[in-house]
Amino acid sequence: MPEFCTCGTQLVPDSLFCHKCGRPTREIVEPEPVAPPAPPPPTVVPQRESPPLNFHNAIALRTSLLVAIIGTMLFFVPYVNCVAAGFLAVFFYRRRTGYFMTMEGGIWMGWVTGLLMFAMMACLMTAAFLLFRASGLPPEFKTAFDPKVVEETAKLLQSGPRVAEMLLGVFVYTTLLSMAGGALGAKMVGRDNR
DSSP, X not given: OOSBOTTXXXXXXXXXXXXXXXXXXXXXXXXXXXXXXXXXXXXXXXXXXXXXXXXXXXXXXXXXXXXXXXXXXXXXXXXXXXXXXXXXXXXXXXXXXXXXXXXXXHHHHHHHHXXXXXXXXXXXXXXXXXXXXXXXXXHHHHHHSOHHHHHHHHHHHHOHHHHHHHHHHXXXXXXXXXXXXXXXXXXXXXXXXX
16 A cells, blocks of 8 residues: 555555545455345244044044034934034034144044934933833823824834834934034134135
8 A cells, every 4th residue: 555645645554545635545345245145934834733533532522522412402403403513513623722624534523423412312212212112102292293193103112123223214314414514514614714
């Protein structure tokens, strides 16, 4: 670096410019621009998978039991109560836990709900069967309905194999419709809506 500027002024050591005329005392080298660091990759939030849906999952069993009780009390709306029970079991389980539900999980929830509904219906039907078998049909029942229907119902309730056949039919339609409702629930509310 020179000691004097072209204008004759003595330069201050290591100065970049002349303090009198402002002329540069040496060539300024600009550093190469440093590329900004690459942004970190976006974090992937894993979907929350449901714990295994089996008989050891207490939350799933309690949810199915609650919905099965409600579905059994709605026996006067046949078929719809079973489908709605399967759907609501998945809905309430998803809402309570926040877990995503696969189609297989929805079918399982519907099956358990249907199984519990059938058990409750079977208990009620067996109690009615035993009551009617022991004491016959109540008089109010005889006067409220068509006599032919009353007679056929009385014969049905007197035959053990016919009652077993009726229970098997109730088991099949209750579980299958509840499974369909569970699958529908898994499809509609069991997945992530993002």
